[in-house]
Amino acid sequence: MSIDEETRNKAAAARLHDAVATRDLEIVSKTIDELVAPDVLFHAPVPMGMTGVQALKQVWTVLFRAFPDLYVTVEDVIAEGDRVVARNTVTGTHRGEYRGMPPTGRSVTYGEIFIFRFEGGRIAEVWGVVDVFSQMRQLGVVS
Template sequence: MPAASNAAVLDRFHSAVNSGDPEVIAKAVDELVAPDLLFHAPVPMGVTGAEALKRVWEVLLRAFPDLHVAVEETITEGDKVVCRNTVTGTHRGEYRGLPPTGKSVVYGEIFIFRFAGGRITELRGVVDVLTQLRQLGALPS
């Protein structure tokens, strides 16, 4: 599949994520992500594959119901798409054991998506959790 088509799939995924609706996100994951997704992000959830990705978004949206992912830069090459994003949200629910603070967060992340057959088959991510936790007051500045 051409790199431009892979980028279009990723655009559809980000649109679903930014809907803030867990059902829309779950449907997009079912449609756009291989069930046996290789998920290399630092989020141990006790599940694997596409189900792990759904779980991550459930946790994030419970904690940050207004979460928004702004894609700042996209690089496509072969079967991979790399995205550098800025994430914003307001802490309104429990997150990593921290009760809601009402504080806003702004942090960066970079993800590498590998595609096969028009679906996301592998995902590697680096999320600036340190900045996120500092903004929530869970760690000193």
């Protein structure tokens, strides 16, 4: 893997982040179609019975419905070989149904780390570690 490929992969991850920052599901969906392999393997704490790009798109549909002001701040990005790692801080206000929970109006701030594996210039696999416990604690679900 060359430095150029690592730079390209980091740029692709940044494009995905920029699309998410618009909070526009159409832009997010189009960007996913451009940057992500259709059969992407998606490993994250989001049970929904979907696979591939549909699972990734559904994540954003659910999050934007629940947290319409959701914002992901990228704290660190590391690229090596075919992987890009992003450590993020997520903020938002719970204004819509989320995981069966009606809106609370509470604000949340939680951390997450995502690893993207690239193949042929596209994201082929995603691992996500999301601080769901902190999210649920801030929403009042757990103490």
